[in-house]
Amino acid sequence: MPNQPSNSVAPAGAAPAPMRWSPRVRALVSMLVALHVVALLVGPLSVPDSIMGRFLGRFYRPYLEVAYLNHGYKFFGPDPGPSHLVRYELELADGNRLKGVFPDRGEHWPRLLYHRHFMLSEFIMALSEPGDPRLPWEKQPLSERQRAYSRSYARHLLDKHEANRVTLYFVEHLIPSPQEVLDGMKLDDPGLYRTRKLGTYAADDFDDAVAVAKVAEERQ
Amino acid sequence: MNLVRGYLSELRREAVAGWNRFWFTPADPATLALVRILAGAMLLYTHLVWTLGLTDFFGRASWVSAEAAALAHGANEARSYVWSYLWLLRSPAALWTAHIAALVVFAMLTLGLFSRVTSVLAYLIAVSYVNRVPGALFGLDQINCMLAMYLMIGPSGAAWSLDRLRAARRARGRLPQAEPSTSANLAIRLVQIQMCVIYFFAGLGKLHGESWWGGDAIWGAVANLEYQSLDMTWLAAWPLTVAVITQVTVYWELFFCAAVWPRLLRPLVLALAIPLHLGIAFCMGMITFGLVMLIGCVSFVPPWLVRQLLSGAAAGCEEEHGAKGMEGLTRKGSRRAGKVASGSSRVKS
Numbered sequence: 001m002p003n004q005p006s007n008s009v010a011p012a013g014a015a016p017a018p019m020r021w022s023p024r025v026r027a028l029v030s031m032l033v034a035l036h037v038v039a040l041l042v043g044p045l046s047v048p049d050s051i052m053g054r055f056l057g058r059f060y061r062p063y064l065e066v067a068y069l070n071h072g073y074k075f076f077g078p079d080p081g082p083s084h085l086v087r088y089e090l091e092l093a094d095g096n097r098l099k100g101v102f103p104d105r106g107e108h109w110p111r112l113l114y115h116r117h118f119m120l121s122e123f124i125m126a127l128s129e130p131g132d133p134r135l136p137w138e139k140q141p142l143s144e145r146q147r148a149y150s151r152s153y154a155r156h157l158l159d160k161h162e163a164n165r166v167t168l169y170f171v172e173h174l175i176p177s178p179q180e181v182l183d184g185m186k187l188d189d190p191g192l193y194r195t196r197k198l199g200t201y202a203a204d205d206f207d208d209a210v211a212v213a214k215v216a217e218e219r220q
Numbered sequence: 221m222n223l224v225r226g227y228l229s230e231l232r233r234e235a236v237a238g239w240n241r242f243w244f245t246p247a248d249p250a251t252l253a254l255v256r257i258l259a260g261a262m263l264l265y266t267h268l269v270w271t272l273g274l275t276d277f278f279g280r281a282s283w284v285s286a287e288a289a290a291l292a293h294g295a296n297e298a299r300s301y302v303w304s305y306l307w308l309l310r311s312p313a314a315l316w317t318a319h320i321a322a323l324v325v326f327a328m329l330t331l332g333l334f335s336r337v338t339s340v341l342a343y344l345i346a347v348s349y350v351n352r353v354p355g356a357l358f359g360l361d362q363i364n365c366m367l368a369m370y371l372m373i374g375p376s377g378a379a380w381s382l383d384r385l386r387a388a389r390r391a392r393g394r395l396p397q398a399e400p401s402t403s404a405n406l407a408i409r410l411v412q413i414q415m416c417v418i419y420f421f422a423g424l425g426k427l428h429g430e431s432w433w434g435g436d437a438i439w440g441a442v443a444n445l446e447y448q449s450l451d452m453t454w455l456a457a458w459p460l461t462v463a464v465i466t467q468v469t470v471y472w473e474l475f476f477c478a479a480v481w482p483r484l485l486r487p488l489v490l491a492l493a494i495p496l497h498l499g500i501a502f503c504m505g506m507i508t509f510g511l512v513m514l515i516g517c518v519s520f521v522p523p524w525l526v527r528q529l530l531s532g533a534a535a536g537c538e539e540e541h542g543a544k545g546m547e548g549l550t551r552k553g554s555r556r557a558g559k560v561a562s563g564s565s566r567v568k569s
Contacts, residue, residue: 044421078429080440159281
């Protein structure tokens with residue numbers, strides 16, 4: 001086949017369509033395209049942090065945020081690691097207790113909805129900051145953003161189940177080595193899980209904006 | 221000295237000509253229309269699934285509170301430019317009304333009804349949803365919004381759309397020619413370039429990790445119970461197979477941005493995308509992510525081949541409305557395209 005641009009309107013052998021935009025329009029659009037293509041590089045260059053990413057980010061951050069282009073695109077990088085879940089224990093208004101976990105394949109269906117809940121629990125890990133190397137994993141302090149998300153999840157669970165109190169636990173599920181699996185270890189072996197407490201939250205801990213809104217809603 | 225001057229002059233001339241040819245050659249909107257149908261369907265499905273957790277994720281006491289979202293969006297910065305109209309919807313009735321309207325917009329985009337307007341609305345809606353729930357997102361959302369953004373630029377409803385049927389009805393059965401469009405080319409080129417950026421940095425990011433370099437990263441993916449949808453742990457006994465899949469993945473991602481452009485390599489590069497993304501889809505339960513990446517790869521399928529592949533369905537649909545043959549291809553053009561298609565299948569085989 002003759003050498004044609006692969007996106008050509010014409011099949012191979014036919015002449016490409018002539019340019020329709022004037023040189024002035026092409027120059028203007030070229031400038032915008034060049035700025036946009038550089039913008040596409042800023043997100044990936046900033047994750048993890050780099051001098052070039054920081055420099056370009058000063059100019060491009062508004063555009064990246066408005067256009068939703070501030071992504072690193074490091075899918076499954078740098079290493080596929082352990083997964084994370086959030087386990088919760090609720091004290092309901094009637095005195096009963098309710099335990100649950102997210103994500104939960106039994107509850108969250110279809111798979112995309114399961115994945116949304118999985119990302120919620122994974123996000124707690126993504127928000128962690130460099131900890132104190134002298135402390136064990138279970139005792140590492142939570143970052144401000146981890147605390148905010150933990151509190152947000154607690155508020156949601158308290159509201160959804162009309163509970164008085166909830167305790168959240170962060171669960172890390174480690175990945176066995178190929179040899180361990182060949183030796184008979186299951187992927188859900190209890191030894192592969194480790195748990196730390198995120199916090200205990202009472203319904204009274206939250207401002208009464210929720211309650212006020214709820215009353216207003218009932219009145220409507 | 222003359223040699224250098226001559227080289228620089230030719231370099232400038234060829235660079236300008238190549239840039240213009242790449243970005244501004246008018247193109248058949250067929251590929252863009254196919255991307256519209258597939259991306260529109262994915263946006264519709266993605267937001268249909270939000271319906272099942274609408275109040276959980278977007279309601280008054282949602283999983284992600286305003287305080288948490290602000291911190292995730294970088295509240296420490298001087299000013300945030302992240303936006304979402306969903307923050308303004310306070311009552312369940314308003315939320316449900318807006319959500320149903322969003323679903324209608326995505327359905328209209330998929331069908332190609334008022335596609336110039338619905339493509340803009342679809343982008344605004346898609347970005348609003350993702351900005352409302354930082355923490356519940358993954359690669360699917362990034363690619364969804366990217367495709368929606370570029371669909372705004374070109375005439376994505378110029379083929380295989382209700383807009384086209386309406387135009388045929390206005391023309392009393394005779395379809396106007398779907399003319400080559402510069403903006404259709406621009407939109408598709410932007411998708412292609414962004415796919416190259418995504419794959420390149422996905423590959424580069426993996427080289428930071430020991431397991432991708434070492435060759436056992438795929439084990440870490442298949443032995444992750446929370447992702448797993450197909451038990452592939454038998455791979456434990458096949459470390460060399462794991463290493464080959466791992467390293468082919470890295471090198472394919474790294475070199476996609478170069479290897480996808482030569483005409484003869486492109487079918488091979490795109491063919492490798494299928495097992496890679498379907499593997500993610502069916503082994504790791506990320507069907508939507510695997511499929512949306514393949515939709516991005518569709519942007520590399522040339523329009524004439526898209527027409528060849530879809531010609532049966534489209535011709536049947538259009539002949540019902542009195543049009544003879546495929547839009548944009550005269551009888552002579554059809555014969556020529558037929559010859560090319562058989563040639564391309566030889567290349568692919």
